[in-house]
Amino acid sequence: MTFKWRLPRRALQFSAAALIAAPALGLGFFRGNLAAAEFLGVPLADPLAFLQALIGGRVLVLSYLGSALLVSAGYFLLGGRSFCGWICPVGLITEQGDKLSRILGRAGKGGIPLASSRWSLLLVLLTVALTGVPLFEVLSPIGIVNRAIVFASLLPLLLPAAILLVEVLVSRRVWCRSLCPLGGFYSLLARFSPLRVGFVEERCTHCGDCLEVCPVHEVLAPSLKQGAPQVTAGDCNRCMACIDSCSTKALKIDFSYKRSCTR
């Protein structure tokens, strides 16, 4: 089988960026950006942006709640961090940075634990509750990239540029892996989602190719080292790069819940 997940994934990442650019090009079927949008008449909303607006602005708009729940439900089914792997334009950019980083061989892998993103999430929610400043909507590189695409506001791009620089030279994909509060939010959501990467231990040759390509290699370790039949960690991006890389088809897409500890 020569099918690679990389192709549809790239296609979706680029279509997401193109969708955001659509209104600027005079196309009416999409409005907004990844914080809140309307696509073919369906309102969509980033659940974390919704939470911040709710806490800080003390306004509850029912249609907004509905659209945030709709998006949450979708990401729950697919695995929350599939947003990071398939949609987020910052992810698309930092993946390219990661390629460069591999060539330069300068930046370290790992470093800050994955769970740090949950602390960022807590920090964001606390800040908005205490000061009314929606920290992540202000600093979000996703929002900055979105607005750069639609409204050509280019100066704030310095922030994602700094993130890229750190990721290329110091710690590979550290923002996306360990610091992004939205990633933290979705990883909590993804912890119990039904779509997972499954592992067939009998086929595995322990070549390590999957660990090499995985942006969050920690999540594969329980499977490879202890033979857990599924990757259960919410930090899995569902980028399917491990499946693409596996020459013996030991990794596959799994839908059902299985006990993660079989031995």
Next chain:
Amino acid sequence: MDDETSHAGISRRQFLKGSAATPLALMLAGGGIGAVYLRPADARGFLLRPPGALPEKRFLAACVRCGMCAQACPYQSINLTGGEAGVGIGTPVITPRQIPCYLCQDLPCVKACPSGALDKKLEDIEKVRMGTAVIIDRESCLSIRGLRCEVCYRQCPLIDKAITLELRHNARTEEHSIMEPVVHKEKCVGCGICENACVLPKPVIVVQRVVEVQKDSYDF
């Protein structure tokens, strides 16, 4: 193997370059964050928000910076702020001198706002209080100097309500009258059309923060 030896060979240089890049990147990030954070959103003066905006502090939290109000505005009056707006980065703002708010009856910007940062309870555009027009430079105002200008008055969508002309005797010429435009803050919606229309290079009538109408002993 090859990889390993090359790693060992340049480790010091790598270390130096790595440690030079880290502070640089931190400075960039810190500078960017600081530039955004050390300033409140309206540090450079009053920001004219679209119709129905919540009070500024709550607006800043409730606005998710999606830009849908700006995309919905048929006149492109609404722009999103950049880093100069501090924590208000990416929030919608109207710059009347460029394009004022033309007060659409159907409020497309308010309808487009998903988060309620623009209050959906707003239905009547004349009830909007985005700001209040103020004549900030009476000595330069052509009408007050005795010329027939009154452009702000003629352009005002609430003519004779939000801006009226008050006539008085021109003491300088002894034979003409002065027709002074007067803004009535309880009627002014703050659309900025007067500020846009002012014929002087620097507008003498500008929209500023809403001034509450206060009761005093003069009101019976």
